[in-house]
């Protein structure tokens with residue numbers, strides 16, 4: 001493995017996280033519970049698509065085969081996608097969506113704060129841009145966690161259920177495989193393992209204030225770094241890639 | 253064939269006045285989107301930076317830069333996108349902030365207000381200057397705006413978020 005190959009894979013993983021979450025959140029366009037939330041969730045989706053574009057463009061450059069970021073986004077099979085399993089989970093009800101946003105945005109805040117120090121100048125630049133946006137996403141998720149958790153009996157119940165249902169997908173956020181380790185030694189990648197304790201304490205702090213509780217330890221799902229996904233990703237791709245597959249190189 | 257005798261400062265001045273596609277009262281120079289113009293060999297290389305990563309105006313701004321320069325006989329133009337240093341609303345001049353306010357958009361405070369969990373910032377109503385305003389939505393009609401309402405004159409207005 002060369003540094004270039006490893007960095008390509010790393011950029012793909014980060015790009016896929018942004019792309020698939022952007023797609024998931026865009027499903028809520030015109031379906032938000034209130035107009036303001038419709039705007040909020042689609043604004044977050046837009047930030048994600050921008051981030052995906054930057055990262056996949058960089059991946060295409062590293063690959064050096066003349067592909068564009070669109071080729072990379074729309075012409076890979078499911079097994080070649082490496083987004084976290086948490087990200088491809090369905091939106092569920094609003095509390096479920098917020099639970100996913102909370103787990104993820106707190107993780108991303110810690111992650112991109114570290115990636116900003118990466119020796120890879122492009123990744124560091126994208127991280128410095130991303131971190132400002134992530135703060136906003138995190139604040140949004142925390143606000144709603146507090147409102148729903150400390151709200152009515154029904155909203156509390158649903159928020160706790162969302163947190164419980166998704167908890168088994170959070171272990172994967174902190175996994176390090178051979179690519180991560182290789183790039184960590186070169187001060188390019190982030191040591192995600194070292195973020196776990198901090199993440200847990202940040203999440204716990206919010207949940208306590210929201211009168212919610214951190215779900216109990218459970219068996220953690222894994223697979224995305226090897227391209228093994230839940231059934232949800234296939235459904236996302238069949239919709240997202242339909243046009244490019246039915247009409248390759250379509251232009252309008 | 254137009255004879256071109258322009259230096260990089262001339263080129264900069266030609267494109268500095270391009271209005272932001274979403275807030276046409278301020279220019280790409282006012283906003284700090286236009287970073288630099290360089291002459292590399294025989295090609296003018298214009299560096300721009302997006303306000304937000306997904307700013308949909310970047311493509312349009314690139315087209316306008318090329319069109320304006322082409323109209324002045326300059327066809328060898330390259331527009332490059334940079335993410336670093338990351339764009340901040342601190343780059344907006346006082347003049348740009350005044351233009352925003354006149355347009356009905358509350359200008360951004362200093363970016364230190366984006367500190368996590370800081371107490372809510374005071375946003376002044378661009379219509380009546382009241383400080384009694386409240387947040388309706390952190391996210392507005394474009395990535396760079398949030399939605400507020402004035403408790404005094406009862407008007408709703410956009411805040412250009414500090415970033």
Ligand SMILES: [Zn+2]
Pocket residue numbers: 377378379380381382402403404405406407
């Ligand atoms: Zn007012």
